[in-house]
Amino acid sequence: MKIPYYPGCTLNTTAKGFDLSARESAQTLGFEMEELEQWNCCGACFPLSPGNVMALAAPAKVLTNARKEGESVTTLCSVCYNVLKRTNVALNEDKARLAAVNDFIEEDYDGSLKVVHMLEVLRDTIGFDKVKEAVMRPLGKLKVGAYYGCMLLRPFKDVGIDRHEGPTIIEDLLTAMGCEAIDFPDKIECCGAHLTMGREDVVEKLSGNVIASAVNRGAEVIVTSCPLCQYNLEKSQESIMETNAGHKEVPIIYFTQLLGLSLGQTDEMAGLDGNKFDIRPLLKERGV
């Protein structure tokens, strides 16, 4: 089975490990993530005011090209998922907007593409049971906090892949992988996102809250589905460590990396070198 796949810009650059581990895991689970032949940047943020039609052009272009290659497109990055899915909803809800965008990009996209996230593919197409069967290296003793952030969940009506106040889809996957999933209250709070440009202080505070909340509940690892979350969390942890000597570092990795490890991938395949905080010492310590 082949699944059309939109990697997005960041997975081609700073988040290579996310991309690599996902593709490898897919192979193991019996499907192939086939990168779209033609794709461009999605714009990285959905225009929140409906008056801003122009900002829909870039994501609409992605949808148009993807539609030419298939009926659905899968993303890994939460932001891409959010932007593409919301654009699709917006275009479907308002045909006038669809027409305006089509005129601008000189295409005639009809709104019929389905945008899905890798997590949904694993849950709905593959099934977590199947993942469970495929696990070769149970990460049984690892306490993992699932960090959702904003983009997978809000607005619920348009993108929500799970209940938006108490999602469990990542935890369910973690459980299938044999980890101990840690529920923490800030898992759906914001990391600070693009404020990293100019307001690092805010990012450090917000991401710091997320890390503290996870650690408070006993998490030793945090998984994310978003390169920006990953970046912000890592960066904030660096400054936490500067000021708080007692803080024990928490690896912040993509859920696909952990999935890859549980499926028996090598460290290279899982792209572990790309992470600032190495998970390997912890794995050794836990004996998994």
Added chain:
Amino acid sequence: MKMNINKDEIQSYAIEQLERISGEATKNCYQCGNCTGGCPVSYEMDIAPSKIIRMLQIGKIEAVKAANTMWLCVGCLQCHSRCPKSVSVASVLDALRQATFRSGADHIDVKEIPVSFLKNTPQQAIVCGFRKFVS
């Protein structure tokens, strides 16, 4: 502080235009404060999200434009997702940014962004940051 409240400001074109661009009707808000209560950045804002809507309800768009609030909103949508009246403060703030850009003003000077930042930061943060801060 003292404010003069009048019909001209309440019914001003600027407010009407803002509502049109944002797609939000400010009078739907009943000032419950849930948005302020849930906003992760409200601690840094000159005017908290619910107060932004209040100020717009009474026509004080200039005060709202002068505040740092719109530049601090991360678009996390907690305000929108928990608003009992389904108002999206985030959309209103986005529209305020649009209005500022239309007048030609940028929030940050691109030239001042350090190269190291552009090199190390995930692409999406840069793209998104540019979109939120420059016209």
Added chain:
Amino acid sequence: MSEELKKVATGFEPKIMAFVCNWCTYAGADLAGTSRMEYKDNVRIIKLPCTGRIDPLFIIKAFENGADGVLVSGCHPGDCHYTTGNYHARRRWRAFKNLMDFTGIDETRLQFSWVSASEALKWVDLINKVTTQVKAAGPFIEYQGLSEKYDDGLGELPAETEGESKEC
């Protein structure tokens, strides 16, 4: 309207038939009286329990019988004495409006309104407005002759249009 008809229309006093419900509009019209308000005298009221009782045929019959305009008025939506009777009426009017074209009756000749028992002033305004409106539309002649055929001066209709029983 032709020039000739316009001439006829000058000084023309339209005849208007009003179908009103017993509970709201009829009482509202009574209140206009008790308050000694004044309005145009062109309207003749027929009282019914509810606007929901009004059969579109009543309206057609009124035009046939020389009405230049027809007014229908009842309780405000949600205030119906019979809870939902006026909703039925409203739905029926919607369908009936479409039919008006077909029957050759100009839309301005038919007015629907809601007048509550306390809205005497609204009733007065309504009658004045409708009268002016129908006056402007001129005499309704499209159906003329239809009832004249049977006109014995008393408006009696022959048995077949009247229903089954003739005894009174």
Added chain:
Amino acid sequence: MSRIGVFVCQCGNNIESTVDTGQVASDMKEMPGVVFSCTYKFMCSSPGQEMVRQAIKDKRLDGIVVSACSPHMHEKTFRKASESAGLNPYKCEIVNIREQCSWVHHDTTKKIGTRKSNDLTRMIIERLKKNKPLKKINIPVNKKALVIGGGIAGIQAALDIADGGREVILVEREPSIGGNMARLSETFPTMDCSQCILTPKMVEAELHDKIKILTYSEVEKLDGYIGNFTVTIKKKAKYVDESTCTGCGECMEKCPFKADSEFELGLNKRKVIYTPFPQAVPNIPVIDAPNCVMLTKGKCGICAKVCGPGSIDFEQKDEFIEEQVGAVVVATGYDLMPNERFGEYGYGKIKDVVSGMQFERLASSSGPTGGQIFRPSDGKVPEQIVFLQCIGSRDEAKGVSYCSKICCMYTAKHTMLYKHKVHDGQAYVFYMDIRAGGKRYEEFTRRAQEQEDAMYLRGRVARIYERDGKVVVQGADTLSGTQVVIEADMVVLATALVSRPGADSLAQKLGIGYDKYKFYNEYHPKLKPVETVTAGIFLSGACVGPMDIPESVSMGSASASKVLALFSSDEMAREPIVAAVNKQRCNACWDCVVACPYTAIEKEEVKDRQGNVIGWNANVNEGVCQGCGVCVAACRSKVVDLAGYTDEQVFAAINAF
């Protein structure tokens, strides 16, 4: 040919000043069928009425038209006069030449008024020629009432009806009557203990010889119409013989198995054979069948062994009872929106986040903690407690848009109860508005703040989470304009009052209306607040919408007075303005059935002599029909007509226009 008399009233000068009544009388005299006409100064006066009576007799009139004031004034007067002169009252018609003519057309030349009076009178004369004599409809009344729901509203209605000397059947779904009020600790605004004021009423109802209480029962079906309902009641098996059980409680004592107590809202357990609470009425236990080991697995049977009178009966079956009643009072009360609805407040997962009703149990001296405020997770006394108002209420996005009306008050009460028990504790209340619009209510909420030190914060809470044994509440105080965080020990949600699950299906069984929230609709929210569109069915209490005890009790009494008024005579006389179907010509399209606002039209089987169904037709139930005429206009085959407003009558008037 008719023999009609026309009486034109001058009303002193009220009519005469702008209408030449003499002219009207003589013009009308010319009409075919009119054999008499006259004018008089005050037609409604005794000599005027006498004149009418005399004319009816002398001229052998078979119909009269009185051109005078509005029929809303004197239609009754003249119809009565006609009747006493031997003329069917429905052969008397009134023409309104005062309110709708002489008073609104001020032309003193009398030209306009006279012309219009002539027109109006002529139309009514023609109409009158088509009038049929009608007889008031007499409906026999069965003087027994059914009350559905044994909360405070239903109990009050039952007691008042019974005190009025009429029999009542009180049907309650749960094993005991009492409803939600039985759960409350103390009640605003007077702070008397709920049990203390409710229990005596429950006992009074039990002992009243006119009241028959059927607990663990539900209404299965209701047929008939006002004065003549037939109700089928399903009595669920209690597995206890009510006639022999003494209520000794031995069985409950000895039953080895437990289940969650519904009454205690999960805060406590109860035995499998149980009464919901110690003061239950009747004090007869029921076996919770799905949890009973004997009933599910055939083992145990301890209760039967210990029961002295041998009242346990594992073979008992559900029973169906049929009763004839004349009126029904619906008092099925309310439910609360479950905590599980609110993800941001912990989805019902955080143990120390409880609902207002759970707090009532914690504060109640007969509750699971004996009235001590302990937090459920670890039994500690909460030093800081946060109350959240409007949870699910006034929330269009995720709850209901209405205000639940009582939570402002009970939250203020809760802060006082808390303060009385935890003297140095601090209560906080997050509110949006304080709605305390009742007698002494505002004073009550102020007292909570001024004397009992509750800290009121105007705003909503965005989220609640646990951290280090605390329940962290993050919200806004809109008055200071900032986000606020409170590290509390316990949180109480004032969750929305909602209708009972199944309220809609009960309404359908009864044929009464409900709104989109499944609260029952009053006939008129202001002027007929306890009536429903179905004559003979009345409403009381929180099944109509959120309301407190004083209102529920008022409605219970109001319903009872309506019932007693209905029961005050053996027969009920009704205006004969009702619809009837010409059954031979009905083609069973059911347009009328759908249109009728009162569900007064039934689908009726047509049977041949062998009893085989050979067809269908519509049939109007005279007892239910209110005479709106909607069905008449709805019937495309023109086979329904409305007495008093027949097509014939209306067309006659139009034709005389």
